[in-house]
Amino acid sequence: MTDRNKAGSSKAPLVLRDGLSRRDFLKLTGGLTAAAAVGSAPAAAQAGVQTRARIVVLGGGAAGLTVAARLRDLLDGARITVVEPSETHHYQPGWTLVAAGTYSVSDVTARNEHYIPRGVDWKKDYVAAVDPESQVVETAGGDRLDYDFLVVATGIHLDxxxxxxxxxxxxxxxxxxxxxxxxxxxxxxxxxxxxxxxxxxxxxxxxxxxxxxxxxxxxxxxxxxxxxxxxxxxxxxxxxxxxxxxxxxxxxxxxxxxxxxxxxxxxxxxxxxxxxxxxxxxxxxxxxxxxxxxxxxxxxxxxxxxxxxRAHDWVREAGLAVEDGSLAEGGWLAVDDQTLQHARYPNVFGAGDVVDTAIGKTASTVRAHGSVTPDNLVSVLQDREPQQRFDGYTSCPLITEVGKAALVEFDYTLEEVPTFGFIDQGQPSWMWWRLKVHMIKPLYYNMLRGRYLR
Structure with missing residues (x-):
């Protein structure tokens, strides 16, 4: 990284709103980074629910891995299968930093095998079809996977x-x-x-x-x-x-x-x-x-x-897509925008970019889905109503130049919901650049393990 890309290189002392100094901010966010690097145990409120349910998670990207990890921690005895053809995991929030010359390609690639949760089966194949009536997933290689619960987390088709x-x-x-x-x-x-x-x-x-x-x-x-x-x-x-x-x-x-x-x-x-x-x-x-x-x-x-x-073709072919409204053309997965439970099939849930929510197709949104979707699935498995609600939260470190960014956080209301209320997050600053470059990545990889979910 060149000197011009190093965050926080100014020698002048900086005092933030409400008297927070540069040093105090670095201590605050540095502690966040250290905690993310170490990791933490997932919440155990519903841990250990006994079940023999067969759960298939379609997609092994950010949303699929996060949901699978959370389900593995919440359930005891479930057979969880992730369907994902790629052996490479891409840290997509870092691609803009590659384009800025700040990250290398190797900084944003990892091996999926490192993040498939222990005890979860990995089917290295593409989804070919889903029959939600008979509760079967067919893969491109010809395998048939029966399920009791299905999580669709296959992301977006770039057309x-x-x-x-x-x-x-x-x-x-x-x-x-x-x-x-x-x-x-x-x-x-x-x-x-x-x-x-x-x-x-x-x-x-x-x-x-x-x-x-x-x-x-x-x-x-x-x-x-x-x-x-x-x-x-x-x-x-x-x-x-x-x-x-x-x-x-x-x-x-x-x-x-x-x-x-x-x-x-x-x-x-x-x-x-x-x-x-x-x-x-x-x-x-x-x-x-x-x-x-x-x-x-x-x-x-x-x-x-x-x-x-748009969503992948099989979502519409399976009858799982939204059927009317402005999002119908894209074939997005039809879910309740708060519980993320499918609109027509109560044993099907969505997570990540594939869902038809009005906003929120970011990695930060996946963090929220990573607790809402698995927790609500477990509630339905126990014959209870889904309790967790997704409020549309999304976040965007909006890079304005190499070395500065604004931190934008909002929800379904399109109103700001700042994490750091004592700072004007909308003012482009080296702080949010530092957050983007140094702090979000370890949080992301812990998210894949079911930790630090919103």
Whole structure:
């Protein structure tokens, strides 16, 4: 890490609101980090419930592993199976830091075998189909898994191919970038940003007209790239454009205004009502469509693509998807937005990005789901009503430049719910950058073990 990326390098003393000094803040958050590194025992209020239930967890990402670990701690005698084809676990909250040149690819990859809970079976395969009536999961390899309870935690399908002329394999070439595509592609984004600064040109950043995970990431990608070029002395060589669907840039009004102000100060043009429709990679041309269906084709030298996102096809084919409303097109898993129990099948629960909740497709949301979903499943297993409630909590360390961020936390009301009430979390600061770089990661990996759940 270069000196400019080291958090807290200023020598001047800093006193925060209500008299909290830099040293006090570091002691507070440093203690949090130390506790996360050591870990803690999970809550034992319902631990040891005796059962022979067969529980299948679909997905071995952040949500699937967290739920499986929590269920393993709550139940005694259950047969829990995780269906997950990948042997590699990706720390996705770190991909923006790879694009900033702060993390390496190895910093955001791990082995899934290290996080599959002891005593939980691991089926290394893809989900092919689910029959919720007969309570059977079929895998791509032809296995049939009977279940008494099902947890759907398979995340999101990144539909790059829904953009005309684009294939996922194009990302990382000809000026095409996407921090959503993976850690290697995030590294390519960093490298292509350096190249853009040397050569100059037009940079375009996009957001689709579908729900997306980590909705602040497109903003982070824009501001990180702009800051890297500004620091390198190449900012005047590049014209920045942010193409956005109609409406707010950020769902919380205060931060929508903040982002618009920062874009204005840094010369990032906001192209409202402009959704990416097609790409000609070899020609470096992109076609955008407005709300009336009018198309416009423009040139680019650097294009950051956020693909349309939806649930995997089998969710709809199984009859588990929401059937009406604004989220029906994406085939999202239909759940009660507070209990996360399926709307039609009481022995099915959801967790993570796949659910049809109005907001909250972030790792911080998974922490909340990681207690709500397993605890409510255990309640139903005991013939009790689900007691735990998800309030829509989500968090976004909104990076405004390399070395500074704001910490945004809110719920279904779209009102702020700050963890550190004695500090203005919305003011970009080195503190929240330090939190993002050094403290969230150990908490995340403890979350995978069922610890530190909200």
């Amino acid at each position: 790059y191919e829904a953009i005309e002329g684009l294939e996922r394999a194009d990302i990382g070439q000809n000026g095409l970038t996407s921090i959503y595509a993976g850690p290697e592609q995030a590294r390519h984004a960093y490298e292509q940003t350096q190249r853009l600064g040397e050569q100059g040109g037009v940079a375009r950043f996009t957001i689709p007209n579908t729900p997306i995970k980590c909705a602040g990431a497109p903003i982070k990608a824009t501001l990180i790239a702009e800051d890297l070029l500004r620091t390198a002395g190449h900012r005047d060589r590049v014209d920045f454009h942010y193409h956005v669907r109609e409406g707010a840039l950020f769902s919380v009004e205060r931060f929508d205004g903040m982002v618009r102000d920062i874009y204005g100060e840094r010369g990032v043009g906001i192209e409202s009502g402009s959704v990416l429709q097609g790409v000609e990679p070899e020609l470096r041309r992109a076609t955008f469509v407005d709300g009336d269906g009018n198309r416009e084709t423009v040139d680019y030298d650097y294009l950051h693509v956020v693909p349309p996102m």
